[in-house]
Amino acid sequence: MSERPTTDEHDRRALALKAVLLSVMVLASFGVCFFARELSVVVLGWPVHFWMAAQGAVLVFIVIVVVYASVMSRLEAQEASGEAGEAGDG
């Protein structure tokens, strides 16, 4: 069952990156919403909980996805130059 092109080999650094980014995502969404009542204060004309849920968290998500895409591309480029092309892109 193991000679197929598998998906289950992972670079340590990639896994760490995923873990960090996912915890940021969980904090920005579930964390903020759990404490929404406590965050119901107005700052700069916006109720903080409402702004976070309607805009802030969504912007955080975009940053996460962009950071992931660019860091992974750099990691893969490093790997390709270091180990002389083992990249398996279709």
Added chain:
Amino acid sequence: MADSPGYAAYKRRLHRILAFYILALIAFLLLMAWAEQSGLSRRWLGPIFLFSTVMMYGGIGIYGRTADPEEYYVAGRRIPPVYNGMAAAADWMSAASFISLAGGLYLQGFGGTETQAGGLAYVLGWTGGFCLVALLIAPHLRKLNLYTVPDYFKERFGGRWPRRIAAFSAVLCSFTYVVAQIYGIGLVASRLTGVQFEIGIMLGLGGVVLCSFLGGMRAITWTQVAQYIILLLAFLIPVSWLAYKQLGNPLAPLVYGEQLEKIAKLEHDLMASPAEKQVQAEFARRAREYTVWLQDVEGALKRERAAKQERVRMLKSQNADMELVIAATRELAALPTDVTSARERWTRAMQESEERSRPLGGLLPHSQAFAGDPDGTPAERETFQSSRANFLALMFCLMVGTAGLPHLLTRYYTTPSVAAARSSVAWSLFFITLLYLSAPALAVLVKYEVMQNVVGSSFDALPAWIAQWSRMDGSLISVSDINGDGILQFGELRLGADVIMLATPELGGMPYVVSGLVAAGGLAAALSTADGLLLTISNSLVRDTYCHEVKRNVTPEQRVILSKFALLSVATVAAFVAALKPAEILPLVASSFSLAASAFVPAMIMGIFWSRTTGSAAVAGMLIGLGTTVAYMMINAPTVRAFFALPTGQDLWFGIQPLSAGVFGVPVGFVVIGLLSLLQRRKATSA
């Protein structure tokens, strides 16, 4: 990665076509606006919008027609990330996002009540899910050069059952989803042209089926790009218009915070208003009346019928005004015919009256986070806890469901490389965000408009759109002078979630062209999603089921032809189901997210990240996870409960609504897969 010169030229050509398309679209809108100014009737504008857009989608289908399997299933795997991102955004944003999201946000505010969680959970869930897609799933699947999502289960786990179950689940959740889309198509098309709902379905569906039938993924990709542009314009133009009108700045997401404060003040005034209290008291009286009737349904029904008959007889004998007699006869005819339907209808009426007997017609203050009060009485505290739990559970299901919906995942199969798949997810999220940041803004602006300008107007001078929409379907807008003072109170106006976006242009006093554009945008949103879903269903049926189970030696060309005909028949069946008008769009869609979440995500993530996951464990995990979700939905569905003669009401676990059943199914799936894999490995090593 540098592109080859040929690919770079291809991309340049695409950019040129897109720029030309956008200019043409704007020119078309200006032309229509000019035509309206110079006296073109409204009756013509709607059909023109409907036919020209649907014809265009069909035209792209004819232009992109193909019988080549690589083109039909994955668009030749050469769609540039930006365009794939746009197509995925349109694929993703369904009728629910476009038509119902702003309405849901209007009704539910921040997070909705405990029985109907929602609001910003939809915004967060539907965008946050893309983090999961980008980090955990899409690039890994793209690496394998697959054609469908069930293919992954075949590749990773081998054997038949993982593929079979994946194919079955793909069909199940996509079908629930496509029914909701076709319902949206019917709603918009019948509104645009004034034809019957069922004919509206056929009109709208024609273009989409032609397109995906002829061109498969290739044609769908380019229609979705075209549809994205339409729906973006259709959403942003009215929002910016309203924001400019109210705040003098068209960039709605940046400035609507101001209106939140004004709404809080208006809400405060409304809660104190004596006229509103009269309305609430009347609803409370009705709720009590229904409660009394419900204690003895049979007797109450008899009494009511006798009273109404007596009234008709009396009016006739007095030679009263004909209109009064007709009204009384109609009331008599409107009574439920038998005890069961009476119980059902009165229960619903009782609940509605009870809801509307609360301040603000049962709505929460707009920016209040969750119902109840964490520092209040025990009951209030419990309400708060359960409303928060339901909000988080719904958000979880929508996020995880995003990562499991097959029609979205196959979109990332069409990119040229794994890196392109990653950046394509980022582009999708960007394009989706353009809309999703404006949806809460729109809800706030509309609420301000209603509270400030519509409430308090006289019943003789109600805006025309209210009458128009309430005539079309009473569940969209219902309005009646409850306390009989001739003035519209906030509690007397009930807006359905599906109508708010569609009625926004009229509410803001915009020209009818904008209404036509919004309806065309809703149609584009529903059609683009229906496209992707129909393709997914037919591929699951033909590629993953028929070609493995029934007939093994099918040539790739035959497969494409079979897929095309499967697509036609699925579209027909789905249209029939949608014509029965099953439920509101938003809950229907949310339940298919729960299904997708529990069927696919645990097995996929375990398979990708844990090399020791076994095939049989994955099968068990998918079945038990999906089973848990379906069972939880079933035991709480009123019809199923009635069938098994269970007591009415609900059996909730931790107070979680059945809509978010995936919150149980997903963890169960993970645990089952983990435990069984460990167990099997141990057996294998000890044997």
